[in-house]
Amino acid sequence: MPDTNAMRFATDASDIAGALPLYVIERSAVDAWCQTLDTAAAAWVKASGFTGALGASLLVPGANGTPIFAVVGFGDASARIRGRFHLAAAAQSLPEGTYRLTGGLPEGCSDTLEHEALGWLLAGYRFDRYATQKSRGASLVAPEGLDAARIEAIAEAEALTRDLINTPASDMGPADLEAACVTLAARFDADITVITGADLLEKNFPMIHAVGRAAEHAPRLIDMRWGTAGPKLTLVGKGVCFDTGGLNLKPGASMGLMKKDMGGAATVLGLAQMIMAQKMPLQLRVLIPAVENAVAGNAFRPGDILASRKGLSVEINNTDAEGRLVLGDALTYGAEETPDLMISMATLTGAARVAVGPDLAPYFTDDAQIANALDAAAQAVADPVWRLPFWAPYESDLEPGIADLDNAPSGGFGGAITAALFLRRFAGDTARYTHFDIYGWNPKAKPARPKGGVGMGARAILAALPDMLDL
Structure with a gap:
């Protein structure tokens, strides 16, 4: 589990008693605010060149040189709209x-104190498993009126997601991902079962087995359950712990980040932790097909036709389109219990990144209630999502003729959509289904989000669940 000590609000009584006042000032309000200060403090602010620019910070000393308060700049609305977690920058x-x-925050700004406080905590994240990282020394007293425990729980769950993604495949293979699930289940008294290796064939998960059979570490399906009452929510996360591309081998430049190809699994585990920590009144199920897509003599091949749990045959035109295969069996399994809502999360297609870039979490749903709830929640909690269509006219692209489905339609157009349509064939008509095609990686450092693994969409889903499930 991640060390989240730096991602908590200050708790030591002496630290809280001696906490420095921290003012958040918009650019346009600096002059007026300075007029409320004593002459010496106002002179220091002006001499220091503090303009209220977004992310700027300044300590103001008293007569003996000891700091008496701090101020951070909040820019203006046009600057803030270009990013998020502005307090974290300071x-x-x-x-x-x-x-x-x-x-508090400047009156009238659209930012919420809750997500700015969360951003402060997230800024304390450090991935220090392999090398000591410089810790951030600035702690915040929990702002009044906020549910501090809830914010800390969300930050801790995000740290879990980041740690899982950041850990290389040498230490985060299918067995290690299973171990992380077991640890999480034990913490929240959840039940967990795992189907491994040849048992996948015996129990009718042929696509999960086919994708993972060439790897040294056996493929598996992890099944975690929590809660005994309320609506049924099933989360399915792609757990490809490393993706070479299989026999359609990726070039080196494309393989370098493939430790993050289990980002969907990492994100649903973070979301599951948020749900369980808040004791939401629902029945939660988490399904993770955990595999490595490796190269060996028994690897599945281009041109192979695979059976599936659903009974659909799948022609393999590209072994590098493996995530949808393992998800297909898991989604079929999840749909068999007719959950009230089923959500899959996966680092599935490069097409999604081309469409919306690394910040947005694109999602697919046919349910207007779900879409409205997600869009509103995403804006409220600063976790941006973007709806893409299950475009039915592209269904025919999935049908190769000699099998029921094609795992990688030729042409390259609408790749994120055709992948989502492929998955929907396995989710079936027995569940309200939503699919997230996430990136799971922050390519450059931003406030509260260092370069590396990152959760996408989980906080938006968490905030939307009461509306999506009528809780």
Whole structure:
């Protein structure tokens, strides 16, 4: 489990008592605010060149040189709309100490205190499994009126997702991912079962077995359950712990980040932790097909036709389109219990990245209630999503003629859509189904989101669940 000590609000009584006041000032309000200060403090602010620019920070000393308060800039609306977690940007630059937000956020700004406080905590994340990382020394007293425990639980779950993605495949293979699930299940008294290796064939998960059979570490299907009452929610996460591309081998440049190809599994585990920590009144099931797509003499081949749990035959035109195969069997299994909502999350297609870039989490649904709930929640919690269509006219592209389905239609157009349509064939008509095609990686450092693994869409889903499931 991740070390989240740096991702909590200040709790030491002496630190809280001695916390420095922290003011958040918009650019347009700096002059007026300075007029409320004593002469020496106002002179220091002006002499330091503090303009209220977004992310700027300043310590203001008293007569003896000891800091008496801090101020951070909040820019203006046009600057803030170009990013998120603006308070976290200042938190990165403030020196070691404990700070107490004074006066809240500027009146009338659209940012919420809750997600700015969360951003402060997320800015404390460090991936230090292999090398010591410089810790951030700026701590925040939990702002009044907020559910501090809930915010900390969300930050801790996001840290779990980031740690799982950031860990290389040498230490995060299928067995290691299973171990992470077992640890999480034990913490929240959830039940867990795992089907491994040849048992996948015996129990009718042929596509999961086919994708993972060439790897040294056996493929498996992880099944975690929590809760005994309320609507049924099933989360399915792609757990391809490393993807070479199989016999359609990826070039080196494309293979370098493939430790993150289990980002869907990591994200649903983070979301599951949020749900269980908040004791949401629902029945949760998490399904993770955990495999490595490796190269060996027994690897599945281009041109092979695979059986599936659904009974559909699948022609393999590209072994690098393996995620939809393992998800297909898992989705079929999940749909057999007719959940009230089934959500899959996967680092599935490069087409999704081309369409919306690395920040947005594109999703597919045919349900207007789900879409409205997700869009509203995403905006409220600063976890952006973007709806893409299950475009039915592309269904014929999935049908190769000699099998029921094609795992990689030729032509390259609408790749994220055809992949989502492929998955929908296995989710069937027995469940309300939503699919997220996420990236799971932050290519460059941003406030509260260092370069590396990152959760996408989980907080939006969490916030939308009461509306999606009528909780």
